[in-house]
Amino acid sequence: MSDQSAPAGSGIGPARGTAGYAEAADALAVQYEEVTFGDVHGDVLQLVPAEPGRILDVGAGTGRDAAALAARGHRVVAVEPTAELRAHGQRIHADSGIDWVDDVLPDLVLSRHTGRFDAVFATAVWMHVDAEERRRAMARIATLLVPGGRFFVNLRHGPVPDGRHMFDVSPAETTELGAAYGLQTVHRSERPDLHGRDGVRWSCLVLQAADAADSLN
Template identity: 35%
Template sequence: MTLPPTRWELAGEDNRGYGRHFADSVARGVDVDGEARFLDAMAARASRILDIGSGMGRVAAALRARGHDVVATEPDAALREQSRATYPDLEVLPHEALALDPAEVGTFDLVAVVGNVMVYVGEDTERPVLERVRDLLAPDGRAAVGFHLTAIKAGSRTYPAEEFVADAEAAGLRVVHRFGSYELHEPSDEYAVWVLARA
């Protein structure tokens, strides 16, 4: 199956600042574990967690360090290379969300789609991506999705909260919680963190 190009791919070199930013933050000892703490709090010990769009590996590595069984997946070759250099013990699959087959990778207690992944998927693939997330969930599994609601990053899209909820519901998911940050701030118009479950 030929997948449409993601917005991340189309942005090309304009999005290389992401990897540089987090490499610098890790090198300076800055706390970059906000998403991982949120995800860890959602999960029972030794949960099976899928990190879709794992980037340079910081969230997946932090979850592994907390004792979870983590599968990381990142289609961007440069970010996979950065991940290998920063976290050499973390295996990263080269798949984007729509290339993940539940028959091959199994299902998960928690699926993480954080770090603006949803605003970089291919045009008109939001619902298929969310359907794939649904299919990758264990029966009682949950998904965590976080993104900027307006297009402030190179190549990203504006994704209003109402449209995301409609897409999630059409994909067979329901909203369990909505927060304004990974520190559980109240919902805002800038950033949204969603907890989803099968409908």
């Protein structure tokens, strides 16, 4: 995951992106589960697929969001490269039916999970990859979405915690990068930090792939 202290994610990205998460996994597991999927994604719940589908949660951390999506009837693949967080998730949400994967941005090999997804979530993880990695990651995610599929991104802004590897990524950059790979921004909003940390705020974006009808026009 990433800074899930607000949303959910654990620095995915190459090894440096996960810096600080293994050592703090026990405390982070408690922190991540203190807020709910609805708390984090309240502004975009209407855009989450209503019918059961296939969803990829990138940087799933303890699986808070993955479990909530599975409870809605979705088949969820949870990517989490930090073994300690993955172990907590497998314990906390043991009965959720989540399929856990050790994988990493920007390449997301997903060797056991071919095919496309109705939605991809990257909650509190996108800021852990640098500009070139973000380009590669967006290109990869675009290939993973079904026509009309949606990419949910939460961006953290504010002071970087000690020992973490983060970049200040703007909503505008993310929107432009998505557009370069055929993803249209259908939602953008801002919200304060759910844990009340000074100087920390969040941007919530949803980018959508063209649907089949649009691609024919």
